[in-house]
Amino acid sequence: MSLRRIATIARKEVRHVLRDWQTLAVVLVMPVMMLFLYGYALNADSRDIPVMVELPSPTPEGRIVAEKIDASRLFAVVGTVSSAPDPAELFRRHGIRALFRFPPGFSGDLRRPGGAGIQVLIDGSDPNLGTLIRNAAEPMLLSATLDAIGSGQPRVLDLRTSILYNPDQRSALFFVPGLMAVILLMISALLTSIAIAREKELGTMGQLLVSPLRPIEIILGKLIPYFFLAALDGVLILAAGRAAFGVVIAGNPWVLALGSLVYIFAALGIGLLISTIVRRQQHAMFMALGATMMPGVLLSGFIFPVESMPVALQAVSRALPATYFLEIVRGVILKGIGLRELWAPISVLFLQGLALTAFSVRKFKVKL
C-alpha cells in the first residue's frame, strides 16, 4: 500500500466532486436547507387549538368556564353555539378539534348532588392532537368549574415535574442533532456508492484496476474525500444549528467527534457494500435511498419513537447504524453524557463498520 498512490486517487476524486454542481449542492446546500426545514416544520408544540363551545343557557358559570377554556394556552374558542344537532358537521365545516358541550341546566347542576356533566367531543383524526386534548380536557374543566363556583381545589397530589435535557421543550433541539445522522449517512453511503458505481458504469474502474494501483488503494482513495466531506458537514450542521436554533453541545465535543468518526466509518462501509453489489449508478441510488436512507430516517427514531413500533420493526431498528448514532449524538449534545454511558453504541458502530468494510473489500477483490 502506498500513501502516494492513495493520495492521487483521492485528489482525482476531490476534483470530480468540485466539478459536479449536483454533488456540491447536495453536500453544501442540502444540510443547511434540511436544518431549517426540520427546525421549523416539525414543531410538536400545539397551542390555541380551535374549539367550539355549546352553551344552551348562557349562565355566568357557563360563561366563566368557556372563558377559561379560551384563556388556556392549549385552546382557542372560535365560536359558541346554543345547540349542535349534528356535531360532526361542525367539525367538518369549521375545522375545530373539540366541542365542549354544556348541559342546559349547567349552573343548577353544579350545586346538586351528582354534579353537572360536560361532554367533550374530540376530533380523533389526528391521534396525536386527540390524545393531547383528551389528557388535558378533564383537569382543565375541573379546575375551571371549581374556580367558577368559588370553591378551592382539592390538591391531594402535587406533581412537580422537571423536564430534563430539553427544558423548554423545543422541537429543534431534538431534530437538529438528529439531522447529523441523516446527513452523514447521505454523504457517506449515498454519494460514495454513486461515485464508485459511476466508475464501474463508465468503465473507468476497469482502467484503474489494470493500472499498478491495488484495489485497496483505489477504495481508500475514493473513500477519503467523502470521509472529510462528511466530517465537514457534521461541523456545518453543528455551527448552523448553534447560530440559528441555539443548539449547544452539553457534553464533551471529543466524544461526539469520536462517535461521528465511527458512524462515518460504518456508513462508508454501507456505501462500499452497495457499490460492490450494483453495476449502475441508478441502482446504487435506489439501493442507497431505499435500503439505507429511508430506514435511516424512518426507523431509527429520528422522527418516530422506536418504542411504539411493532417488535419486528424494532429489531430492524436495532440493526441500523443510525439508531446507535442518534443515541450518541443526542446523548452528548442534549444529555451531556460521556464515554461511560456511550461506550456501547460507539463499539457497536465500530464493529459494524469493520464488518462491512472487510466484507466489501474482499468482495471487491474477487470481482476486480
Next chain:
Amino acid sequence: MTLFLTVIWKEFRQIRRDKTGLRLMIALPLAQMLVLGYALTTEVKNTSVAVFDRDGGPMSRDLIRVVESNSLFRFRGHAGSEEELRGMLDRGLIKLGMIIPADFSRELERASRPVPYGPPYGTGMDGAGIRIMVDGQDANSAGVARGYLSAVLNQWAAAHLRSRLEAAGISPDRVRPVSVDTKVLFNPLLKSSWYMVPGIAVLLVTMVTALLTGFSIVREKEAGTLEQILVTPIKPIHIVIGKAAPFFLIGVVELIVALSIAQVWFGVPFRGNYAALLAFSSAYMLSSLGIGILTSTLARTQQQALFIIWFFLLFFLLLSGFFMPVENMPGWVRTLTYANPVRWFMQVLREMFLKGSGFAELWREGLAMIAIGVCVLSFAVLKFNRKAG
C-alpha cells in the same frame, strides 16, 4: 389528434415492455406502504418508568402498583437513589422517573384529611409531593407520556380522596362538581395508522407520478430519441401531454391500490365519496405531473432528475403537515405551505377518509390545488416548449 393518440399509445407500449420497471412501479410502493403504515406511528406506547420510593408505605406501594399495571407503561423497577434514577435516564433505559419523598404517606394523610366544614378536604395547602423527571428530548413523546402519567396519578388521588370522604360521611360530589365525559369522533381508538396511512398514499401517488413522468422524458433526452420526435410534425405540447397521460392513469391506479390496502389491511374507514375523491386526485395530479415535466426540463440525466425530485419532495413533504400539524409552524412558514400542493391533498385525503368531508367542506382546498396545478403545469409546458423550439 391521431398523432397525439399515437404518442400516448407509444408511451403505454414502452411502459408495458419494461418489465422490471413495471414490477418496481407496483411492488415498491406496496412494500413501502406496508412497512411505513406500521413504522410511522406518533402514538406513545411502552413508555419505560422507574421509581425511587423513599416512603415505602402502603400508600406509595399502592400508587406504584397502579402505574405498574397500566399497559401504557413498561415498569423498569425500583431505583435505590436519586442518582441511580438519573443514571437510568441518562443511559436511556427509562423515559420517566418518579421520586416519592420520605414523608409521602404523612403528607397524603394531611392533604386528604376530611374536614366537616369549608372545603371538604385538606386545608388548601399543597398536596403530597411527587417528583417526576421526564426525558424531554422529544417534546412530543415527553408531553404525551407526562400527560398519561399525571392522568393515572390524579385518578388514583381522586379515588383515594373519594374513599376518604365517603368514610367520613361527606358527599364526594362537593369535590367534583362536574363529571367530564370525553368522546372521540372519527377515530375513536386514536389509531396513528388511520391518520398516517392516507398520508402515505399521498406520498406514493406523488412519487410515482412526478418521478416516472420526469424519468420517462429525461430517458428520451439521454437516449437522443426526444430530438427525433421533436423533428416530426408532432407538437411539443402533444409530446408532453402524451407523456404525462399514461402516468396520470398509473397514478389513479396506484391511488386505488393504496386506498384498498388502507381499507382492507389497515382497516382505515373511507367515509367520503369516491367520485369526489377522483375529482380531487385529478386536480392534485396536475401539480405532481407538472413537477415531473418541470424536472425534465431542468435535468439532463436521470440521476439529476432523481435528485431534483427528491429536493422537491423533501420540501413539500416536510411542509405538508404529514408528520406534525401545519398550525404549529411559525407564521411565515405556514404562509409558505399555501403554495404546497401536497399540503392540500394531504388534508383533503385525510378529511375525506376519516370525516367523510366532500365538496361542500373542501372546495377551498380543491381550488387551491387547481390553481397551483395550472400554474406549475403551464410553466412546465412553456419551459418545455422553449427548450424544444
